[in-house]
Amino acid sequence: MKYRWIPDQHGAWAMLAVPFLAGTLLAPRPRWAHALLFAAWLLGYVAVFHAQQWLRLHRRGLRSAGRHGRPAVVFGAAFAAAGGPVAALHPWLVVAALTASPFVAVNTYFAWRGRERALVNGLAAVVPACGMLLVAGRLGGAGPLWAPALACLLYFAGTVPYVKTMIRERNSRAYYRGSVAHHAAALAAACCLSPWLALPFAAYLARAAALPGRALKAPVIGAVEVACCAALLAALLLVF
Numbered sequence: 001m002k003y004r005w006i007p008d009q010h011g012a013w014a015m016l017a018v019p020f021l022a023g024t025l026l027a028p029r030p031r032w033a034h035a036l037l038f039a040a041w042l043l044g045y046v047a048v049f050h051a052q053q054w055l056r057l058h059r060r061g062l063r064s065a066g067r068h069g070r071p072a073v074v075f076g077a078a079f080a081a082a083g084g085p086v087a088a089l090h091p092w093l094v095v096a097a098l099t100a101s102p103f104v105a106v107n108t109y110f111a112w113r114g115r116e117r118a119l120v121n122g123l124a125a126v127v128p129a130c131g132m133l134l135v136a137g138r139l140g141g142a143g144p145l146w147a148p149a150l151a152c153l154l155y156f157a158g159t160v161p162y163v164k165t166m167i168r169e170r171n172s173r174a175y176y177r178g179s180v181a182h183h184a185a186a187l188a189a190a191c192c193l194s195p196w197l198a199l200p201f202a203a204y205l206a207r208a209a210a211l212p213g214r215a216l217k218a219p220v221i222g223a224v225e226v227a228c229c230a231a232l233l234a235a236l237l238l239v240f
Contacts, residue, residue, distance in 0.1 A: 005071045007049050010222055011163060014229045015129045016045055019152045022236045023133035026148060027140020033086045034139060037093070040083030041132060047075035048104060052111035059112055096135050100128035117168060122160035130156060147193045148236045154186040155232050158204060159225065165212040166221050176212055183208040194239045200231045 020041060024034045050072035057065035087093045103124045110121035130152040137145040161179040169175040183205040190197035207224060216224075 005046075005050075005075075007046065011159065011225060012045070012125075014225065015126065015156050015159075016042060016132075018229050018233050019130045019133035019149065019156075020136050022148055022152065022233055023136030023142070023145060024140060025237055026133075026145055026240055027137050027142040029141040031140060033089065034136060036082050036086045037136070037139060040079050040086065043075050043079040043082055047072055047079050048107075050075065052108055052116075055108065056111045056114055056116075060114070090139065092138075093135070096131075100131065103128045117164075119160060119164070123157055126153065126156045126160065145240065148240045151190055151193055151197060151236060152232070154189055154201070155204065155228070158182050158186055158208065162208050162212075163221075163225075165208075166216065167218075170212060179208050179212070180205070196239045197235060200228075200235045203231065204228060 020038055024030050024038075050068040054065050054068035054072060057068065083093075087097075106124040107116075107121055110116055110118050110124075115121065130149055133145055133149040133152055137143075158179070161175055161182060165172070165176050165179050183201075187198065187201040187205050190201040207228070211221075211224070
């Protein structure tokens with residue numbers, strides 16, 4: 001199979017895009033800097049992905065680690081080129097990046113151990129992705145957008161165990177019960193943020209309870225998640 005420089009991870013791309021777009025569109029003054037920062041955010045993700053894959057394979061002594069070296073360098077340089085001018089104009093972005101570093105360190109550790117599919121690893125990746133809503137909002141002159149950021153965190157944290165119940169842990173009752181329990185708690189928490197969020201989060205709970213075990217094909221699972229992400233973004237823009 002032909003090697004890809006761009007990771008084929010649709011769920012990750014949605015998690016990277018939705019919170020950032022929500023923060024940008026909720027801000028009173030979207031700026032040109034948002035476009036550069038968004039590009040830097042995506043480029044940085046790809047650079048880190050390849051660096052972590054290089055580390056994982058190199059630790060095992062596999063020659064295939066070399067195929068990740070060039071993409072890591074190229075995307076790392078592109079990240080610096082896109083993010084450098086924005087950070088120079090808004091130095092607080094450097095502090096924001098540093099707050100994400102512990103979570104990146106967790107992901108790097110699990111990659112080094114070859115355990116990228118671990119539940120903790122997935123949850124660690126969710127936090128900085130949802131935190132980008134706060135970053136994009138501040139860049140556009142908004143106050144702290146804690147409520148929509150928490151709504152994103154509730155949703156995307158739930159996708160981690162839910163996706164496992166659909167694929168790798170489809171026969172695990174423990175994962176199924178944990179996924180449903182999280183979605184039920186997320187529904188209650190979302191209602192505290194805004195009663196209107198009960199609509200999408202009730203749908204998320206229904207899909208977490210009803211779809212596992214139905215042997216759905218990957219394109220169908222992906223389509224459902226795209227619809228869920230679109231519903232979340234629409235709800236955030238309408239409610240907040």
